[in-house]
Amino acid sequence: MKLVTAIIKPFKLDDVKIALENLGIQGLTVSEVSGFGRQRGHTEVYRGAEYTVDLVPKVRVEVVVDSVDAAKVVDAVVEAARTGKIGDGKVWVTDVEAVVRVRTGERNEDAV
Amino acid sequence: MPLADAITPDTGNTAWILASAALVMLMTPGLAFFYGGMVRGKNVLNMLMMNFICLAVVGVLWIFFGFSWSFGASHWGGLIGWTKDFYGLGKPAVLTGVWTTSAKVPVLVFAMFQLMFAIITPALISGAIADRVKFWGWTLFVLIWASVVYFPVANWVFGTGWILNKLRAEDFAGGTAVHINAGSAALALVLVLGKRAGWRRDPMRPHNVPFVLLGASLLWFGWYGFNAGSEGAADGVAGLAFTTTTVATCAATLGWLLVEQLRDGKPTTVGAASGAVAGLVAITPACAFVSPLGGIAIGFIAGILCALAVGLKFKFGFDDALDVVGVHLVGGLTGTILIGFFGFDHGALAGGVEAKRGLFYGGGLTLLWVQIIAAACVFGYSFVVTFVIGTALKALGLFRVSAEAEQVGLDESEHAETAYAFSTLSGGTLTHPSGGAAAVADQAALTRQEV
Numbered sequence: 326m327k328l329v330t331a332i333i334k335p336f337k338l339d340d341v342k343i344a345l346e347n348l349g350i351q352g353l354t355v356s357e358v359s360g361f362g363r364q365r366g367h368t369e370v371y372r373g374a375e376y377t378v379d380l381v382p383k384v385r386v387e388v389v390v391d392s393v394d395a396a397k398v399v400d401a402v403v404e405a406a407r408t409g410k411i412g413d414g415k416v417w418v419t420d421v422e423a424v425v426r427v428r429t430g431e432r433n434e435d436a437v
Numbered sequence: 438m439p440l441a442d443a444i445t446p447d448t449g450n451t452a453w454i455l456a457s458a459a460l461v462m463l464m465t466p467g468l469a470f471f472y473g474g475m476v477r478g479k480n481v482l483n484m485l486m487m488n489f490i491c492l493a494v495v496g497v498l499w500i501f502f503g504f505s506w507s508f509g510a511s512h513w514g515g516l517i518g519w520t521k522d523f524y525g526l527g528k529p530a531v532l533t534g535v536w537t538t539s540a541k542v543p544v545l546v547f548a549m550f551q552l553m554f555a556i557i558t559p560a561l562i563s564g565a566i567a568d569r570v571k572f573w574g575w576t577l578f579v580l581i582w583a584s585v586v587y588f589p590v591a592n593w594v595f596g597t598g599w600i601l602n603k604l605r606a607e608d609f610a611g612g613t614a615v616h617i618n619a620g621s622a623a624l625a626l627v628l629v630l631g632k633r634a635g636w637r638r639d640p641m642r643p644h645n646v647p648f649v650l651l652g653a654s655l656l657w658f659g660w661y662g663f664n665a666g667s668e669g670a671a672d673g674v675a676g677l678a679f680t681t682t683t684v685a686t687c688a689a690t691l692g693w694l695l696v697e698q699l700r701d702g703k704p705t706t707v708g709a710a711s712g713a714v715a716g717l718v719a720i721t722p723a724c725a726f727v728s729p730l731g732g733i734a735i736g737f738i739a740g741i742l743c744a745l746a747v748g749l750k751f752k753f754g755f756d757d758a759l760d761v762v763g764v765h766l767v768g769g770l771t772g773t774i775l776i777g778f779f780g781f782d783h784g785a786l787a788g789g790v791e792a793k794r795g796l797f798y799g800g801g802l803t804l805l806w807v808q809i810i811a812a813a814c815v816f817g818y819s820f821v822v823t824f825v826i827g828t829a830l831k832a833l834g835l836f837r838v839s840a841e842a843e844q845v846g847l848d849e850s851e852h853a854e855t856a857y858a859f860s861t862l863s864g865g866t867l868t869h870p871s872g873g874a875a876a877v878a879d880q881a882a883l884t885r886q887e888v
Contacts, residue, residue: 369642370701371475372711372747372760376640 326421327395332414333406344405364412447541457666461553467655474648479846487563506588515599518592540670564759565623574835606811610667612722612773620766622823629827632756653710678724685736689716692740715743718768731779777805
């Protein structure tokens, strides 16, 4: 099993969710995060004083999938989240050792 | 003494002053939100409380002796005021009398109207020293400052004292007594207390800009009571004050935004709110002494000057957190001194007020000179006395919070509260003095079951 983690622009969340649903993904976890990459932040001005805001708000989407589906999921997220402008985010894949569905006790592939 | 017994109150005037008192009362919570939005999220409750406590403290002082010291008979050549019968505000002559034979407003109505001025003036100072002061130390400061600075200065400017009656300076609603007074005290306290940890290094962004605009709007609304109510009657001069207050605020908002557009490239919400307040401050002393066009000029000049003045703290290195010096001191000085230029004789309207001509209306330099003396004297008195009070409180360890408390934030360290539940997950337990042990026992039982 693989964990696909995507950091995306907040307004792209709906597109990504629809793309994943179209692939038949059963569930995902979303969190609001902040950080910076090459995009860095922006400048705000209050009463003439400039504040550099380094951390930009992003959304983190996490999906646990069967290993064979991982590449498809990554492609779908990348396609849905891309605007072509700086700050589109990143997607990465990590190995998952074990998964348990809490309600039924099903394990691993059955639980995904 | 302007108290007159056995005269039937004028109902129209009385109704307007009652309404004005309530309007001015709302300015203090409005100010609290104006300031509260500009501090960081960890200090917003403390900022609100620094303002709200002024209502509580000064309201009580006012009955005991505040009104007497502010509006009592003049002593020591106009330097101090008091009238024995005013202590407690319960003597028959106070309860049944009217304040002046012309306006015929009951004494208590006038006293409550003026109380609201005494409340907001110390509250104005709080923004300068945001994020670093012990709550009870501030409360003690407000008590002392109102007693030895505001009440005497109000007597000089609004009551029987020397600025109004000997110097004969013009200050309709408190450019000197309220704004220069508070702005000067703010400067003194900032110097006494020192900078916040991380000033000019850490981002100290306003945490809630909508609060700032909401607060400024409440201030604008309440300011009609402040300025038009200061006429003490519902008449044409009140109408003039209402008009100049409006147009000066409009022009100041434009002036501030113009500076921002030219200097920073963008007009900001905080700038619009600040410009409006700068205009309100500047027109306060002048509102019944200038024409509507004069009001526009004063507002526009004040908006520009204050927008530039808020940068001074970075140049000179004093941490006036929310620009009380840049807005209230500079705005108050601007309005007070510009009366010397724009003061006009509104003839038939005049009624109760004495209108003098400024430089632009053929009055020469006399009025300008008088205005400068009044402004300088209030500035000097407030600065020196505030500096002494602040230094004493700081030396006693009552004033500045610890570095750790400042780091954590004053909401938690001073009030044991947080303004916003950012997460529904807090993971604590409730302990109440009357049932705390049981709650803890229940929690222990729950934990055992889960295991």
